[in-house]
Amino acid sequence: xxxxxxxxxxxxxxxxxxxxxxxxxxxxFRSYAMGWFRQAPGKEREFVAxxxxxxxxTDYADSVKGRFTISRDNAKNTVYLQMNSLKPExxxxxxxxANLGLIQLENGSPDYWGxxxxxxxxx
Numbered sequence: 001x002x003x004x005x006x007x008x009x010x011x012x013x014x015x016x017x018x019x020x021x022x023x024x025x026x027x028x029f030r031s032y033a034m035g036w037f038r039q040a041p042g043k044e045r046e047f048v049a050x051x052x053x054x055x056x057x058t059d060y061a062d063s064v065k066g067r068f069t070i071s072r073d074n075a076k077n078t079v080y081l082q083m084n085s086l087k088p089e090x091x092x093x094x095x096x097x098a099n100l101g102l103i104q105l106e107n108g109s110p111d112y113w114g115x116x117x118x119x120x121x122x123x
Contacts (some may be wrong), residue, residue, distance in 0.1 A: 002026050002112045009117030012086050014047065016121075018082040022096030022114055033102040034072055035110065036078040038092035038119075045095070049081060052102045059106060064090075086121045091120050114120045 008020040022034070027119035034041040049060045058070050067081040079096065096114035099105035 001031065002028070002098050004098060004112055004114035004115040006094065006096045006114045009119045010093060011122065013122045014086060014088055014121055015041060015090040016086050017082070017084045018086065019083065019106045020094055020096075020117060020119075021123050022060050022079045022081075024079070024098060026077075029098075030074040032098040032100060034070075035097045035099075035105045036070065036079075036081045037095045037097055037108070038090075039095070039116075040089075043092075047106055047108060048094070050102060050106050051079065057102065058076040059102075083119070086119075088123045089117060090123050091121050 003025040005023045012018050033052050036048040037045050038048050039045040047061050051070045051072050052057045067085045072079040076112035093116040095116045097110035098112040108116050
């Protein structure tokens, strides 16, 4: 069982930055691919970014490529999402996810989800 707790959300101005964190419980964190998804009001949940278990591979949605960076610290059981050059359309509830397989995670079917943290970007 893996429990995920997100933090770092809040209000930012367009062009600003926020850094999200996701702390995972359990001693098997380093075995899991990790990812971030987001869901805006009235929209479906969408993939944002993912990182494999070793941190050697990262994937991004086209909408955030070049602006967001996913990273992980296996010693701290934590994955991060650095969000720069924020836009109003980045406003959403951001969810952390974990899965043993990277592709399954990116397809939106991870084994574990966090509760989410709200990000609001004002224009």
